[in-house]
Every structure is written in C-alpha cells, then in structure tokens.
Amino acid sequence: MIKKSVLIYGEYSGYGKSLADGFKQLGYKSEVFSFSGDGFKKINSGITLPEKNKIQRYISIIKLIPTFLKFKNIIIINPEFVSRKNLGFLILSIFKLTRKRIILMACGDDTPFIKYGLENIIPNWPYSDIPLPQKDYFLKEKDIFTNNLIASLAFKIIPVMYDYRVSWEQTKFKNKLTKTIPLACDGELQPIKKTKDKIVIMHGINRIDFKGTKVVKSALNEIEKKYPNDVEIIYPEHLPLTEYLEIMKRVDIAIDQTKGNSYGMNAIYSMFSGHVVLAPANDLFLNDINLQDSPIVKIKNTKESIVNSLSLLIEAKNMLDDKKKASQEYAVNVHSPVKIAEKIEHYLI
Template identity: 25%
Template sequence: MKILLVGEYSRLHNSLKEGLEFLGHAVTIIGDGDLFKNYPVDISIKPKILHFNWFTRKCKVAFYKLTSIDLALYESAFRFYWHQKKLKNYDVVQFINSNALKTPLFLQKKQLDYLKKNNKKLFLCACGTDTPIIEYLLKNKMKYHILTPVLLGEHSKETFKFEFSYTSCKYKKYYAYFENLLDGIIPSDIDYFLALQNNLKTIQLIPNPINTERLLKKSVNLSAKIQIFLGINSMTELKKGCHYFEKALKVIAEKYKGKVKITVTRNLPYRQYIQHYNNAHILLDMVYAYDQGYNALEAMAKGKVVFTGAEQEFLDYYKLKENEVCINALPSVVYLVEKLSWLIENPSEIERIGKNASAFVEKEHHYVHIAQKYLKVYETAFR
C-alpha cells in the first residue's frame, strides 16, 4: 500500500510509519513537526519565514493583535499547495487530528477535498484533543479528565481556550464536514475510545505503536540516588495536572534529602527531552488520564516507572493488576507523595514495575504488531 500520514504530535505517526515500512509499504508523513518539538516529517509545511528570527516573529504577533489573523496558518497553507502534487494517488490518507494541517479552516476544507478527490480512503487516528472528545468530556461522565480543572472552577474557560476552540460553532461545522469525508476513526487509547465508542465511524481501538527496537534500555542502578523526572510542556501542563506533581516533588525533595535527584524541565524539543529523562528511574507523565499517552509508553518501554493514566478500565482491557506496569496518577498530592515514598523506600519495586512495563509495551504496543492491526483496518475498508 501507499500511505500518507498527515500531522505528528507525539511520534505516533513516525512509529507507525516504521512498522508499515518494515512490512513493505510506502509511507510519507506531511506536517509541521509540531513546531518546537521538531518531530521528523517527510514533507514539511512548517511556517519557516514567519518564525525565521525575532523580528519576523514580532511582526506575526503584532499583525495577529491588530487583525486576529495568524499569518503562520497561511504560510502552512502555501506550503501545502507547493507540495500538493506529491499528495496524490495514495491508498490511505490518515490524519492525526481534524486540524492536522493547521491552516485556515476555509482553506483546510479545500485541502481536504483535494485529498479526498485524489486518494482512496481517509481515516482519523483519534489520539488527542478534538471536537467529539471535548464534547464528551463536558458531559463529565469520567471521574477526571483534562477539563476537570475547568469544571471544578479551578481555572477559567479562557485558560483552556485551545480545547474549547474545538466546540465553537465555526469549528463544529468544520469538524462535521471533516468527519463526513472519513472512512473510519481509530481511537488510540481508552480515553478516546470511551468518547468515541458510540460514533458510527469508530472502527476499533488500536493502541499506540512504539518502536521498541530504537529505544536504548539502560540498566537501572538503584544503589545511588533515585532519579525522578518531570518534563513540562507549558501548552499542556494544566490539562495534564502537572501542578499536582510539582507540589508532590517539593514534599519529596524535603522528605528524602540526599536520597533523590529531581529534574524538572520545560518546553524541550523531543530529542533533548529524551536525553534528560534517560537517566531517570521514575517519570511523572500525566494525572488527568485513564490510559497512557505516547511519551509514557516510550518511557515504560525503557523500563521506567511511570506515573500516568492506569484506571480500572485500562487494567480490565489489558487484564492487568494495580501497580503492575505503571502507577495510576491521581489528582491528589497526598496520594502522589505516598506512592513516590513507597517506591523510594522499596527500590526493588522500581525494578519489578520497570521490567513489567517494558514487557507490557513489547507485547501490546510493538510497532510492527500495531502496524499489522492498522493494515487490517485499511484492507477491510477496500472490501
């Protein structure tokens, strides 16, 4: 098959590409690399001119303040049209999000029409914030989720402007147009499956693909200080509940002076982020989740003990026990301190959970195995 993957937010599409190519398929990724994260893409639509230096960035911001028009979106649209001859004759086009192209919506509709007309099947990999996800979360059927801070009144809707932009009348109209073009929706974890399970276009949950062969596993040295890592992305820290981790780490730093090394970083490109966490025994990923995202799974594959989503729905789906492959991170500083203390005082548990985590990712998320699942879905659509 010839496959076009549109957008990249977490290296999911890169790992899927590697799995599909291993199986003999031709795969191309188009996207902006998620800006500062700089994920690899084959065809870049990243706005380079407007991000060239401080002056062009200042001009872009000033123009936006005067007109509410983001010129970077138009530059990305121009780059799409520059490359559009390369975007034809694919068997499958898969989007990472309804706004994967990050261009003005009126132009993005035309770009969708072009992709639909010149290719065979269109799919959405549901793995992040999108219209039906936000609408489901606002019904508040889950114990907690990325919008919990808003629903509890801890933060205003303005603080979560990005998430709520997906529920504007303009965007909902665009999303309906986008979804109508799709041949199927594929949720990547329990959080998204719960939101989409009643959608008629939802096919099945296919877990995140992880290329375990490219991840170097370091042996865990527990004789020295226990190393704890928290990597914060300012754009997502509130919806991930990072403030719970930060408060817990202050307690741990005071409680275990000389026994732990705590590293906290902000807004690092993917490669630097990975370098910083490689030496960690424990990684703090996310509070407001039922299942693991891509970064958590990569860390688990390396044998880290990850604090992340691991609710009962996740345990039931994979037939696991509590604390078997990761630690379920709850929105409670007291709870997080308790779990961190347990690991620090029982380092053999770090080794046990780390080994289980690595084996779990190898079994349930191996990139070739997951690529085979995607291919089965693609092939079924042609019958």
C-alpha cells in the same frame, strides 16, 4: 505489484513518526506530513511545512498535493490538521475525488472530546477543574464543521485511548468507530540503568494544568523533604524530543500525568527507556484494551496518591530494577509500532 502506501497526516509527540515506522516494517511506503514537527519538539517526521506567512503556507501545501496523491491510504491524526487554516476543505475534497481511503484517529483535543467532557460523560476529564485554553475551544461553528466533514469522509475512526472512544461514541459517527488501538511509539530499548543511592525522579513540563503538574510538584516537594538523601528531582521543560530522550537515560522514575484515564507518548518513551512510570492507567483504560494489569504505578490527581506511591517505591528500591524491566516488556508488547500498524492495517486498502 503496486506497493502498499499510507500517508500519516499530522504529528503529535512522535506518534505519527512511530506509525510510519510501523507501516514501513510491514512493507508499506509510508511518510508523515507534519506542519511544524509538532512545535518545540522539533520532531523529524518526513514531509514538513516550514513556518511561513499564510499565503506562503497555502502555496506550500498546494505544491505538496502531488506528493500526497502518491499514497492510497491517508491517516489523519486529528481534525485540526485539515482545518480551514490548513486548506482542509480543498485537501479533503481532493482525497475524496481521487478515492483515497481516509482513516481518522481520535487522538488529542477535538470537538467530541471537549463537548462531551463538558457534559461530564468522560470520567476524570483533564479540563474538569481548569479553564479551557480559549472561549468556545473546539466548539466554534468552523470547528464543528471541520470535525463533521472529516468524520463523514472517513472510512473508520480509530480511538487511541478510552477517553477518546467514549467521546466519539456519543456522536452520530459512532458506527464508524473501531475498538481502541493504543498509541504506537518508536522508542528504542535502552540498557536498564541500575538504581544507585539516589533515585532520579522526572516530571516533564508540558501543558501544566492539563497534565496536573501543580499537584505533581507539590507531591515531589514533600518527597524531597521526606527523603532528602535518597532522591533527585528533575523537571525537563519544552525540550526537542532528541534532547528529552537523552535526559531520560539518567532517570529511574517518571511521572507522566495525574489526569485522564490513561497516559501519553512521554510515558511510553519513558517505559522504553526503562523507567518505572506513574500515571492514571486505571481499570477503565485496562478494560478498554483487554488488559488484566500493567506495570504502570496507578495514581490519582491528588498529592497524597503520588506521595504514597513514591514512598512505597523508594522504600523498596531493591525492586526498582525488576519493575524497570517489566516497563520495557510492556512497552514492546503494547506499543511497538509494527504491532499497532498491524492492527490498523485491517482498515486499509
């Protein structure tokens, strides 16, 4: 019997590694191809491409093609990973010629997310009040070409959250779009830290404007003044994933982000670690994945929203340990790698 196999092409914040873990639990041969371990996060994701000059990079990718071809299914995390600078046209052509089943994830910034965000179609779009990272961000001709090429070759396009589903629904590829399948996370359940006299509140610093960090810091400054003897605030910044997860062990409350309609991988790792998490997680998000409610404390992109939510938690600190337990149960039920892999498996060969 030929073993089922799937290659995860690209890595974002441990999501690729988590998907591979889920498929392995289902009996698949599964690996992640990561171009750099997702930058400073240094995620150990399996097949990696060392940082080299352009020519060496091309040679390294070409040498890996026989390894890629050992897999029957290819899950591409984002069109960026098959862009021209990554020999995307060559790689996609080979995948198509060798009849690989290609699945594209709608995950992270891409052409539809930027285009339809600018057209005010995505509620609470993170870039609505800040400049884009660069001119014509994901809207250059080469970006649009890459996006359309991979979408045309993909068997299905799977959104990981409401924001990406809405943007891809506006495209000519909407017939390939599946229901939203949430992010997978391979976080390990940690012993729940008993809440002590000082509540430790964390906000990880990463993509400051996109995540709403200025608003979060302003709110936390007020909380420190309001409860000087009751809280400790920490801001881990640009840490490798392993170090970040170690810091999480002393945290009670984590603020993920204030923008968008959902939450990211950091929030899910926090829930596995037993934190009470603050994030948008609004009704658009809940309805999209058929949930009635979640233990995530819902916040908006305002200082007042965060201060009010934290104040309620601090003043009812005897309830925090129960809320931490609810966070862990939710993370296991909604984001466990094997459960997510089972949902994606329907579209594989």
